[in-house]
Amino acid sequence: MNTFRKTYKPFIGPFDPCPPMKVKSYETPPQLYMGFQPYNLPQFPNLQTALKHGTLWPALFAPYENPYRKGGA
Amino acid sequence: MWYYEKKLQYPVRVSKCDVQMAKFLTEQYGGADGELAAALRYLNQRYTVPDKIIGVLNDIGTEELAHLEMIATMVYKLTKDATPDDLKKAGLGAHYANHDKALYFENAGGVPFTATYFTAKGDPIADLYEDIAAEEKARSTYQWLINMTDDTDLIDSLTFLREREIIHSQRFLECVEILKEERDRKKIF
Structure with missing residues (x-):
């Protein structure tokens, strides 16, 4: 399974004015990997759950959380 | 034409003042990547794309109007x-001076909406690639918005809207595949 978030460590200059963010991140949601959606993908068990997730298919659901919480990415 | 259902696509609750x-x-x-721009872009493109993908543009353009309503509800x-003082403190003094509390189609910086935010090239591939980019940009905007609040109810609605951008992007990517017409065809090179 693909990960929804990738991280990298940017160059940190010796004379930068602010405390460095050592790790930065970006999102890579599932549609980037799926190509044409396969037939008969498993669906969420009921409509309530699907609505809550914003999609019928778990394979296309990408959770998102603020990467700056809990001390950064 | 449209039929209107008098409810939001997904509940909008705001729990923090x-x-x-x-x-x-x-x-x-x-804004440039906002729901209004998206709806107008897709609904307008419907007329000049191959028949096979008109329905996708119609459905997604319509859904964007439902999203616009959700955003409007949040802002309202x-x-x-x-109070005018509250609005001043929140950086909305200039908005109040011009609009009172009326909603106005402008971006977060107060720049009024313009049709130049999107285009209609008439080339189906070019237009679909713009649509895909628009969905990814709207997805990012939702991320940045989520990053700026700790209101869990608001985050819930914004997370739903972000997920819809992902689905729309998937559908536009599939439209490109349909137009390429290579799907399910045995390829011999």
């Missing part, structure tokens, strides 16, 4: 009980 967040949310109301809820 954070007037400044209304200003930021306006980016998705009348966050500003309806604010």
Whole structure:
């Protein structure tokens, strides 16, 4: 399974004015990997759950959380 | 034509009095990658794309209007009980001077909406690639908005809207595949 978030460590200059963010991140949601959606993908068990997730298919659901919480990415 | 259902696509609850967040949310109301731009872009493109993908543009364009309504609800809820002083403190003094508490199609910086935010090239591939980019940009805007609030109810609605951008992007990517017409065809090179 693909990960929804990738991280990298940017160059940190010796004379930068602010405390460095050592790790930065970006999102890579599932549609980037799926190509044409396969037939008969498993669906969420009921409509309530699907609505809550914003999609019928778990394979296309990408959770998102603020990467700056809990001390950064 | 459209039939109107008098309810939101997904519930919108706001549990924190954070007037400044209304200003930021306006980016998705009348901003370049906002829901209005998206709806107008897709609904307008419907006329000049191959028949096979008109339905996708129709459905997604319509859904964007439902999203526009959700954003409007959020902005309204966050500003309806604010005094002029509250609005001033939230950076909305200039908005109040011009519009009172009326919603206005502008971005978070107060720049009015313009049709130049999107285009219609007439080339189906070019237009679909713009649509895919628009969905990814709207997805990012939702991320940045989520990053700026700790209101869990608001985050819930914004997370739903972000997920819809992902689905729309998937559908536009599939439209490109349909137009390429190589799907399911045995390829011999």
